[in-house]
Amino acid sequence: MPTLYVENVPKDLYEALRERAKKNHRSMAAEILAMMEVNIPTKKELKARRAFVRKLAALRALPSPGPGPFPSTEEMLREDRGR
Numbered sequence: 460m461p462t463l464y465v466e467n468v469p470k471d472l473y474e475a476l477r478e479r480a481k482k483n484h485r486s487m488a489a490e491i492l493a494m495m496e497v498n499i500p501t502k503k504e505l506k507a508r509r510a511f512v513r514k515l516a517a518l519r520a521l522p523s524p525g526p527g528p529f530p531s532t533e534e535m536l537r538e539d540r541g542r
Contacts, residue, residue, distance in 0.1 A: 468476075480490035500508065530538070 476487060476490060480487045483490060483493070485493065
């Protein structure tokens with residue numbers, strides 16, 4: 460597994476990371492890995508996101524299923540005015 464070393468981390472950022480790791484009951488290395496997994500998408504994740512966007516675009520392109528069994532807004536307004 461590759462290793463990553465980071466130098467010259469600002470003290471306030473280092474302290475914030477250390478507190479976050481402590482709060483989550485993790486080592487600092489484990490906390491950094493967890494943060495990277497959440498915030499840096501892999502090729503597989505990007506591919507899944509693109510597929511989702513394509514599916515969403517296809518759904519948006521479909522025509523509306525229609526008003527259904529409910530009256531239209533205009534019909535409801537007319538009914539209310541008649542009362």
